[in-house]
Each structure stands twice: as structure tokens, then as C-alpha cells.
Amino acid sequence: MDLNPSEEQQQLIDAFAAFYAKECPVERVRAAEPSGHDAELWASLRAMGALEMAVDEESGGWGASLLDMALVAEQHGRHLGPAPLIEGQVAAKVLARTGGDAAAETLGRALGDDHLVTIALHPPQGGVLSLVPGGSVADEVVFFDHGRLKCMVVAERGRPVPNTGSMPLADVAVDPAAVELVSGAEAEGLFESARDEWLVLMANALVGVGARSLELGVDYAKERRAFGVPIGSFQAVAHGLADAATAVEGSKLLAREAAWSASEDAARATELACLSCGFSAEAAREASYRSLHYHGGYGFMLEFDIQLYFRRAKAWPAVFGEPSSMYARGAAERLSAARTDG
Amino acid sequence: MTMDFRLGEGSDALRDEARRFLDEQLTDDLREQMHRTGVHHDWDFHKARVESGMLAPGWPVEYGGQGRDALEVLAMAEEFQTAGAPTYGGSTTLMVANVIRHMGTEEQKRLIVPQALSGEIIIVLGFTEPEAGSDVAAAQARAVRDGDEWVINGQKMFTTNAQEADYVFLLTRTNPEVAKHKGLTTFLVPLRQPGVEIQPVFTVSGERTNLTFYSDVRVDDSLRIGEVDGGWEVMTVGLTFERSLPQGGDSRRLLRAMERWALTSVDDAGRPKSEDADVRARLGRAAAEIEVSTLLARRCAWVQNSGTLPGVEGSMAKLFATEALTRQSADFMDMLGPDGIRADGDPAAVAHGIAEYLYRFALGTTTYGGTSEIQRNIIAQRGLGLPRA
Numbered sequence: 001m002d003l004n005p006s007e008e009q010q011q012l013i014d015a016f017a018a019f020y021a022k023e024c025p026v027e028r029v030r031a032a033e034p035s036g037h038d039a040e041l042w043a044s045l046r047a048m049g050a051l052e053m054a055v056d057e058e059s060g061g062w063g064a065s066l067l068d069m070a071l072v073a074e075q076h077g078r079h080l081g082p083a084p085l086i087e088g089q090v091a092a093k094v095l096a097r098t099g100g101d102a103a104a105e106t107l108g109r110a111l112g113d114d115h116l117v118t119i120a121l122h123p124p125q126g127g128v129l130s131l132v133p134g135g136s137v138a139d140e141v142v143f144f145d146h147g148r149l150k151c152m153v154v155a156e157r158g159r160p161v162p163n164t165g166s167m168p169l170a171d172v173a174v175d176p177a178a179v180e181l182v183s184g185a186e187a188e189g190l191f192e193s194a195r196d197e198w199l200v201l202m203a204n205a206l207v208g209v210g211a212r213s214l215e216l217g218v219d220y221a222k223e224r225r226a227f228g229v230p231i232g233s234f235q236a237v238a239h240g241l242a243d244a245a246t247a248v249e250g251s252k253l254l255a256r257e258a259a260w261s262a263s264e265d266a267a268r269a270t271e272l273a274c275l276s277c278g279f280s281a282e283a284a285r286e287a288s289y290r291s292l293h294y295h296g297g298y299g300f301m302l303e304f305d306i307q308l309y310f311r312r313a314k315a316w317p318a319v320f321g322e323p324s325s326m327y328a329r330g331a332a333e334r335l336s337a338a339r340t341d342g
Numbered sequence: 343m344t345m346d347f348r349l350g351e352g353s354d355a356l357r358d359e360a361r362r363f364l365d366e367q368l369t370d371d372l373r374e375q376m377h378r379t380g381v382h383h384d385w386d387f388h389k390a391r392v393e394s395g396m397l398a399p400g401w402p403v404e405y406g407g408q409g410r411d412a413l414e415v416l417a418m419a420e421e422f423q424t425a426g427a428p429t430y431g432g433s434t435t436l437m438v439a440n441v442i443r444h445m446g447t448e449e450q451k452r453l454i455v456p457q458a459l460s461g462e463i464i465i466v467l468g469f470t471e472p473e474a475g476s477d478v479a480a481a482q483a484r485a486v487r488d489g490d491e492w493v494i495n496g497q498k499m500f501t502t503n504a505q506e507a508d509y510v511f512l513l514t515r516t517n518p519e520v521a522k523h524k525g526l527t528t529f530l531v532p533l534r535q536p537g538v539e540i541q542p543v544f545t546v547s548g549e550r551t552n553l554t555f556y557s558d559v560r561v562d563d564s565l566r567i568g569e570v571d572g573g574w575e576v577m578t579v580g581l582t583f584e585r586s587l588p589q590g591g592d593s594r595r596l597l598r599a600m601e602r603w604a605l606t607s608v609d610d611a612g613r614p615k616s617e618d619a620d621v622r623a624r625l626g627r628a629a630a631e632i633e634v635s636t637l638l639a640r641r642c643a644w645v646q647n648s649g650t651l652p653g654v655e656g657s658m659a660k661l662f663a664t665e666a667l668t669r670q671s672a673d674f675m676d677m678l679g680p681d682g683i684r685a686d687g688d689p690a691a692v693a694h695g696i697a698e699y700l701y702r703f704a705l706g707t708t709t710y711g712g713t714s715e716i717q718r719n720i721i722a723q724r725g726l727g728l729p730r731a
Contacts, residue, residue: 001413001644006344067345218726233729238722239715245726246658250634257347257637275630327626328619334629335616338601
């Protein structure tokens with residue numbers, strides 16, 4: 001067992017931490033509201049190779065592991081990056097894995113041009129892809145529909161959906177001219193893997209959201225005085241922060257294990273993807289709630305940053321579903337493995 | 343080096359050995375005996391552990407151990423905990439033996455440690471008192487010097503396994519005139535002697551513990567551990583041996599039973615419980631928490647292997663796992679519906695009423711070994727740097 005990132009991984013973390021500190025200070029996050037998209041940040045992320053890393057070398061990328069991507073996602077979450085990084089990476093990854101001319105062309109556009117390709121996390125209902133992440137700024141959407149993995153150009157961008165997390169979401173009408181990439185069991189497998197990858201990366205992003213939320217709360221509890229002492233000396237405050245810190249630390253271990261398992265323990269990869277995202281979502285939500293609450297009335301004011309975290313902790317994972325649905329999905333995996341084992 | 347969540351080959355091998363040992367030694371009769379008596383120590387089981395090298399594999403070879411590292415020992419301990427094996431007497435004995443190894447006299451090391459590791463004796467803990475729990479340094483049991491001996495008077499609470507044990511590792515007050523941490527001394531007190539009274543105490547989980555009384559009990563100065571009035575330093579050393587404990591084992595046993603139930607039960611309409619979204623959500627939440635408990639505990643052993651003593655990491659592992667067990671046992675009772683309250687002995691109880699049993703058992707886990715509140719204080723102050731109250 002070794003829980004330390006490798007030297008290369010530490011360099012990756014340091015590089016992206018420095019990148020976000022420079023390119024994504026909280027003023028930029030605020031400035032990107034309400035659209036939720038900072039086009040300049042997106043361009044810088046692409047220039048950093050954030051999309052290429054997701055794609056294997058034969059398809060023109062660097063073939064980073066999911067764990068490497070998870071370490072970047074954690075930094076993205078810490079800084080509340082207002083750009084559809086995770087969706088963009090997952091879409092690029094699934095296109096590279098799909099193969100075929102149509103997928104290769106879309107991937108080429110995603111990597112080469114200023115062309116944003118995202119992925120819908122759920123099949124369309126009544127001809128509409130609901131709450132597509134990055135959907136209000138995407139040029140193209142990968143989606144799964146009736147046993148087929150498809151890709152469509154967004155001819156006319158839908159109305160952005162106002163939402164809790166200030167994300168660039170849209171309900172996107174399915175274009176009948178959407179191109180089929182692959183069908184049958186292969187398509188379903190590709191889509192499910194993509195969803196697992198999204199869950200793992202989101203779990204790690206939420207670790208960053210939770211960790212930074214906690215820091216904001218702890219810093220405030222050390223500074224703010226009431227009844228003549230810092231409020232962090234009150235157990236009513238300290239214990240809530242201790243519980244949140246424990247859950248966030250746990251979420252970090254689990255989210256990294258989930259990312260690691262994608263290549264090292266494939267039998268548990270789907271289970272851990274689901275469980276880790278559910279757990280990270282709850283840990284981040286609790287940490288941001290506690291921290292906001294301990295800010296007293298200030299936490300309720302837009303001016304204080306904790307509200308930015310509180311809203312995203314709830315909303316980012318909700319694009320996939322509520323934590324219970326992730327837990328249920330993870331349990332289904334475990335039950336099916338247990339049934340096979342007898 | 344690269345990140346790796348596998349414990350390693352040595353751990354896997356010892357885990358397999360532990361499983362084989364438990365299959366053989368943890369019989370239904372032994373489980374029934376534990377349940378009936380509430381005693382989580384069994385001499386035959388304890389001696390079988392010694393013979394199979396399953397008691398102290400982490401100890402150096404010269405003491406009869408195997409020099410195994412912390413992750414290997416943890417892998418073994420996870421199996422014992424998951425199986426619900428009677429290990430409590432062994433654990434307290436090893437903890438005290440470790441204290442003696444690090445702070446005892448040569449005579450104590452020669453006399454006590456080999457007996458402890460060979461399974462001849464067990465040693466229990468005598469810290470808590472009726473009026474001193476979390477504030478352990480407030481202990482009032484008095485020890486007064488009389489030549490080469492000390493005379494002890496007082497009471498200790500939750501002296502679990504005292505009725506089986508040879509010695510109690512007793513925290514006493516030797517100087518009431520100084521600050522409370524500075525007037526404490528620890529002794530290894532033989533329990534089978536006049537003046538020691540052991541009164542059984544039965545708990546809501548069915549576990550038997552004791553209240554022990556000490557009336558003019560005499561102990562030789564050669565059985566004093568550490569310096570006179572140096573008891574707090576001894577306690578501090580003792581607690582460092584409790585930092586890489588397995589966590590989540592009871593929860594893991596519970597979850598397996600509940601997953602089997604889900605796979606073999608149907609609802610009123612004949613649909614398998616394993617297909618029910620609510621059942622799945624409960625099972626998945628517990629599975630996530632158990633994975634976290636396991637990882638937090640493994641992190642402590644990993645820290646220890648890399649040469650530093652885990653501190654806040656141990657508090658997080660203990661706090662999280664025991665609070666999770668408290669939640670899970672209640673949640674699974676609810677999941678089972680009215681049948682959730684059926685206790686062991688009822689043929690219709692699910693998996694011998696394990697959820698119902700652990701619902702009661704969990705109450706102890708958030709208290710002994712440092713309450714959840716004490717763990718949160720440690721995390722807040724030492725981990726987060728928050729000021730003391």
C-alpha cells in the first residue's frame with residue numbers, strides 16, 4: 001500500500017494547483033456566474049493539455065490514467081473551475097475508445113479546434129436530453145439512445161437552465177440527424193464506462209470542494225470571536241468541523257481508490273465509482289453546510305465565498321442523480337457479484 | 343513508487359492464514375458460548391491463536407513473534423474482527439505487554455512478557471472509575487507506599503475479563519497534592535489475591551464486564567510500571583499501541599448478512615428485495631461507509647509502516663467506523679421492517695438477529711477506547727488547529 005502520489009503525480013498536482021491559483025481565482029468564478037462558463041479558462045485548460053490527457057496516445061493524447069485525471073479533478077473542485085472539464089474529458093475518452101470515422105472526426109474537432117464536445121449522462125426522454133452538463137456552451141453532444149451511442153452537433157443552443165450550482169446546463173432537443181457511432185452491447189458498455197468515469201472524476205472534484213469548504217470554515221472559526229473567545233474553541237462548532245473533516249478525508253481515500261481501481265482492480269471499478277461519488281457528494285455537502293452555518297449571518301451573504309461551495313456541492317453531482325441513486329447502483333454491482341460468487 | 347491500494351503479498355498471505363484459522367477455531371459452539379456468557383475471551387481459542395502465530399505476529403522474533411509489519415498485522419486483525427472472534431482479552435494483554443517491553447524493568451520483561459505472549463496469562467485494563475471516564479487522569483484509586491510494597495484502595499469500572507485474568511494494569515493516584523496528571527502511577531496488580539472483589543456488570547449488548555474493588559490490596563514495588571508519579575507518561579505510551587486497530591469489521595459482517603437477506607427474500611408481491619431501490623440505497627450507503635472505515639484504518643497502519651506514529655488518523659478511523667456502525671445497525675433494523683426486532687434465538691430472526699444485536703453492541707463502541715467526543719476534540723485541536731475550550 002502506498003497512499004502518496006508518485007513523483008510524477010505530485011508534479012501534475014502542483015502544476016494544476018498553480019494553474020488554477022493563477023487562472024481561476026474566486027473572482028473569476030464569480031465573474032462567470034450566472035452562465036457558469038469561463039471561455040478563457042476553458043481555452044487555458046485545453047492549452048494545458050487537460051483534454052489530451054484523457055485520450056490515449058494512438059488517438060493523439062497523452063493517455064493519462066484515470067487516477068492522474070482524478071488528481072486534476074480534485075484541483076478543479078477546490079477552485080470551483082467554471083468550465084465543463086470533466087464532461088469534456090469523459091466525452092473525449094469515450095470517442096477515442098469508440099473508434100470509427102465519425103467518432104474520430106468529432107474527437108479531432110474536440111482536441112484540435114475551439115469546439116466543445118460534452119456528454120449527456122442520461123438517455124433522452126421525450127426527445128430531450130435533460131440537464132446536459134456543459135450543454136449550454138457545447139458545440140456537440142455525445143449521448144446514448146435506445147441501444148445506440150450517438151453524436152449530434154448542437155445547431156441551436158438551448159436556453160441555459162438557471163440552476164443551484166451556476167453550471168452551464170441546457171435541455172438539448174435530440175436532432176434526428178444525429179450520427180450513430182456504435183450500437184448494441186458495445187454501445188451500452190461504452191456509455192456505462194463513460195458514466196463510471198464521470199462518477200469517479202466528479203467524486204474527486206467533490207473532494208476538492210469539500211476540502212476547501214472545510215478550510216474556509218476552520219479559518220473563520222479561528223478568527224471570529226464571540227463571548228470573548230474564538231468560536232472554534234466551542235465544542236458545538238469544533239465537533240461539527242471534526243466530523244466534516246473526517247468525512248472529507250474518508251471521501252478522498254475512497255475517491256482515489258475508485259480512480260485507482262479503474263486500471264488496477266477492474267472487478268470493483270463500477271462499484272467503487274458509484275459508492276465514491278455518493279459518499280463524496282454527501283461529505284462535500286455536509287462540510288460546506290457546516291462551514292456556511294458557522295459563518296453565522298455572514299455565511300448567508302453572497303459576499304462570502306462559502307456559499308459558492310455550498311451551492312456547487314449539492315448541484316454538481318445532482319446532474320447524475322442524488323447520492324442514494326449512486327449508492328443503489330453500487331449495491332446492485334455488489335449484489336450481482338455476490339450472486340455469482342454464490 | 344506509485345499509489346497502490348493493495349495491502350501487499352505478505353498481508354494477503356497472512357489474511358488467508360487467518361481465514362483458515364477462523365474457519366477451524368471459531369466454531370458455532372464458541373459463538374453460542376460467547377452469546378450466552380457475554381464473555382469475549384476463550385482460553386482454548388486464545389491458546390490456539392498462540393500456537394498458530396495469530397496472537398502477536400507483529401512482535402519481534404526474539405519475543406516469539408514474526409516481525410510482521412503493521413499492514414500485515416492489520417490484514418489478520420481485519421479478519422478476526424469481521425468474523426466476530428473473541429479477541430478482547432488478547433488485545434488488552436498485548437497492549438500491556440507492549441508497555442512493559444518499552445517502559446518496564448528487565449525483570450518485568452523477563453517475568454511478564456513471555457507469559458503474555460505464550461497465552462498463559464491475560465492482563466486487563468483498570469483505568470476507568472465510577473467517577474472518572476473520559477477524564478481518565480482524574481482517577482482516584484489510591485496507592486500508598488509501605489516499604490517494598492504498595493497498598494491499594496479504590497474501585498475500577500468496566501474491568502472487562504477481570505474474572506478470567508491474572509493481572510490488572512491499574513492506574514492509581516500516588517500523589518493527591520499535585521496537578522492531576524502528575525500524581526498518577528501504574529501497577530501490574532495480581533487479581534487473584536485477598537482484597538480484590540470482582541462484581542459482574544451486564545450491559546445492553548449482553549457483554550459481561552465488571553466493577554472491581556480493591557481493599558488494602560498489596561502489590562510489590564517490582565510490579566510498578568514506569569516511575570512513581572510517572573503514570574501519565576506510561577498511559578501515553580500505552581495508547582500509541584492502539585493506533586493501528588482494524589475498523590469496520592462488525593459492519594462488514596452485518597452488510598454481508600444483509601446482502602444475503604436481500605438476495606434470498608422477496609416482498610409481498612414476490613419481487614426480490616435485491617431489486618428494491620430503497621434496499622439497494624441502504625446497502626450501498628453502508629458499503630460506502632465500510633470502505634471508508636477500512637481505508638481510514640489502513641491509512642493508520644500505512645503511516646506506521648512508514649515510520650511515524652499515527653495520531654489524528656487513528657481518531658478519525660475510530661470515530662468514523664463506530665459512528666457508522668451505530669447508524670447502519672439502526673438503518674438495517676428499519677430495512678428489515680418489524681422483523682428487525684427479532685433477536686437471536688428466534689428462528690425467524692434474520693441472520694441470528696445480527697442487526698438487532700449490533701444495534702445494542704454499537705453503543706459500547708462509541709464509548710470505549712475514547713468516546714466520540716474525545717476523538718472529535720483530538721481531530722479539532724490537533725488536526726484542524728482549532729483552539730482549546
